[in-house]
Amino acid sequence: MHDYNLSLPEDFEDYEWEVTAKGYFSEAFLTVAKIRYRLNFYDAVRLQQEVDSTLESGTMFFEPNLLVIKAVDKVKIEEAVELLVRSGQTRFLLPE
Template sequence: MIDIVLEFPAGFEDSDWEVKAKGWLPGVVAVIHGLRYALTVYSPARLAQDVDEALKDSRVFLERNLVVVASVTRERIASAIQEIVETGRVGDLQPDP
């Protein structure tokens, strides 16, 4: 069994419906095999909006440890992290120093 712990930002439980509607959640931490990964989770629609907005003022959009899920919910995030681990893609994430 793979050791994965997810830590959600304070207050997430009280505003999970709002997070889902916004399509964006920074500050999710995945602890995988004892290493911590700070993640930013987006829905595809919100990501497209933020990329478009960023490119109006800059030539680049960059987000460390970006995870895109169909809907920004606890279940989808947990499933995505499980898939990242099971498919050996943890190496694509950068652990916290």
């Protein structure tokens, strides 16, 4: 068993549909071994749009603690976090 806590805003379910439509969410927090991380979720389409837009402006794209998932909804976020923790990849995250 892996001990961790995923925190989403209390009212997340009220606007989850909007998050899913936008394909982006950055208000998820993961705590593992007393270390807190802000996670940034994108779906593949939104990520490509962000990358293209940033590169067109002449800069580079960088996003710490980036997770790309099929759909940015509560179920997919929870599944991704479980996999992240279970696989030990949290060691690559940047803490807050």
